Each structure stands twice: as structure tokens, then as C-alpha cells.
Amino acid sequence: MSLKKATLLIIVILLIDQISKFYIKTQFSLHQRIEVFSWFQILFVENDGMAWGTKLSDFIPGISDRKAKLALTLFRIFAVIGIGYWLVVSVKKNGPKTLIIAIALILSGALGNIIDSVFYGVIFSDSYGQVATFLPEVGYDTLFHGKVVDMLHFPIWQGLLPQWIPFYGGEHFTFFEPVFNVADMAISSGIGILIIFNKKVFHEEDDHVEKNPYDVNE
Incomplete structure (x- = not known):
């Protein structure tokens, strides 16, 4: 799979994620919900921490919530840089298509949530009891x-x-209790692919490196 196709996949997922978030943020007040089906609801919540609303300050005594939030955001940025590098290297080595798709999914999801963490506090007003204002x-x-x-x-x-x-x-x-977004789905799908197809993905990658130790474009 080429880097161009992987990038296109990332852009498409990122657009779907950000468009859905922009719509929710500018049409819903916090905790407002719409029942689509009895088993599916649109429920607007905001996550200030990690997965399932967990905060870094819950694990590091003495650190304030704001410092923990900043540390988590910076960590996510460095993690995205590392995942991006992994994607480029995998493409250059002609890695398995399954691996490249999985990395692209994880990267797109991580980027989607980083945009929220970095910019949303500045570009939106709060949503408590009201619909947020953009800019x-x-x-x-x-x-x-x-x-x-x-x-x-x-x-x-x-x-x-x-x-x-x-x-x-x-x-x-309640099953399933957590509320999530498109970016979370992309990350979970990518990780799921790596777990389910882990032997196939990494075995094929190792075989390719052994056969082509110098020519990464073969």
C-alpha cells in the first residue's frame, strides 16, 4: 500500500471525525442527547483526560489536573510523531497492507483527538447549559x-x-457504557487489527526485511 493511499485514508477519517465533532459542539449543549434507536444515542460529553475519562493526575500524586492535561497532550503529540514515522518506514519497506492500514487508522484517530486537546479550548466557547460558539x-x-x-x-x-x-x-x-467518537473507533480498529492479525502482519514484515535488507523499494 502506497503512502499516498495511506495518507488519503487518514485524511478521510480525520475529516469525518472533525466534522462530526464540530457539528456536535455547535448544535448540542453538554450532556444533551438524542435517541436514534433504543440501543444507540447521540450523547454529547467532553473528555478531559485519557480513555474512559481517566486523568493522568489519578496516577501521579501531587500533580495538578492542568499540568497533567498539558503533559498528556504533549505526550500524544510525540506519540503521533512516532506513529507517523512508523507508517513512513513501513511503506518504504513495502510492509504488509494490513499493517499499513492499521497504523493509518491509529494515526488518524490520534490526530483527531489531538486537534481537540490542542485547539478546541481556544476556538470554542464552553458548552455548559448552552450551545458553544465557534471562534x-x-x-x-x-x-x-x-x-x-x-x-x-x-x-x-x-x-x-x-x-x-x-x-x-x-x-x-449498562452495556456499553462509555461514550466515544470516530477517532476512538479508528484507534480501536487499528489496534484490533494488529492484535487479531499480529502473527501474519509482523511475520510478513520480518520475511520482507530478510529478503530485501538493502533495497527498500523492491
Whole structure:
């Protein structure tokens, strides 16, 4: 798979992700929801941390939420640079198509969420009890402190867990509880491909390197 095709895939996913987030941010107030089906809702929430709303400050004692947020955003930027390098190298080595698609998915998703974290605090007003304004005089936060916009919610099943389940028996449970976005889907899909096809992907890559140790364009 060529770098041009991989880049096109990244751009398409990035556009879908950002267009959906822009629409939600400018049409919904925070926590507003629309039920599309009983098992699928559009629910606007904002994520200030890592996956599932976890914050870096939850794991590092003594660090403030703002410093943790900045550190997480900077880490994501460096991670994206590394993933981008991995993609370019894999393409130059004529790596397996499956591997290149997986890396492109992960990269597009990471870029999508980084845009939120870096710029959204500046280019949008807050969404508490109101629909946000695009390019306000003053945004809801500073550069690098934006919140990731999530909106896809699939409460496929809700109910009380059986009493015989240890610790959680009798408690209300929702499957699937987390709210996510297109970028999260891309990242999860890319990682899933690497896990499911891991032997095939990395075995083919190793075989190619052994056969073509000098000519990366063969």
C-alpha cells in the first residue's frame, strides 16, 4: 500500500471525525442527547483526560489536573510523531497492507483527538447549559487544554446484574457504557487489527526485511 493511499485514508477519517465533532459542539449543549434507536444515542460529553475519562493526575500524586492535561497532550503529540514515522518506514519497506492500514487508522484517530486537546479550548466557547460558539472572543480554555468531544453511545443492554455475581450483583449495569467518537473507533480498529492479525502482519514484515535488507523499494 502506497503512502499516498495511506495518507488519503487518514485524511478521510480525520475529516469525518472533525466534522462530526464540530457539528456536535455547535448544535448540542453538554450532556444533551438524542435517541436514534433504543440501543444507540447521540450523547454529547467532553473528555478531559485519557480513555474512559481517566486523568493522568489519578496516577501521579501531587500533580495538578492542568499540568497533567498539558503533559498528556504533549505526550500524544510525540506519540503521533512516532506513529507517523512508523507508517513512513513501513511503506518504504513495502510492509504488509494490513499493517499499513492499521497504523493509518491509529494515526488518524490520534490526530483527531489531538486537534481537540490542542485547539478546541481556544476556538470554542464552553458548552455548559448552552450551545458553544465557534471562534469566540475568548475560548473556554487555553491552548493545549481543550477537551475531547465524544458523542457515540451504545447502551445495548441496561438492567440489574444477577445477585450471584461477586461484588457487583444487584447493581444497575449498562452495556456499553462509555461514550466515544470516530477517532476512538479508528484507534480501536487499528489496534484490533494488529492484535487479531499480529502473527501474519509482523511475520510478513520480518520475511520482507530478510529478503530485501538493502533495497527498500523492491
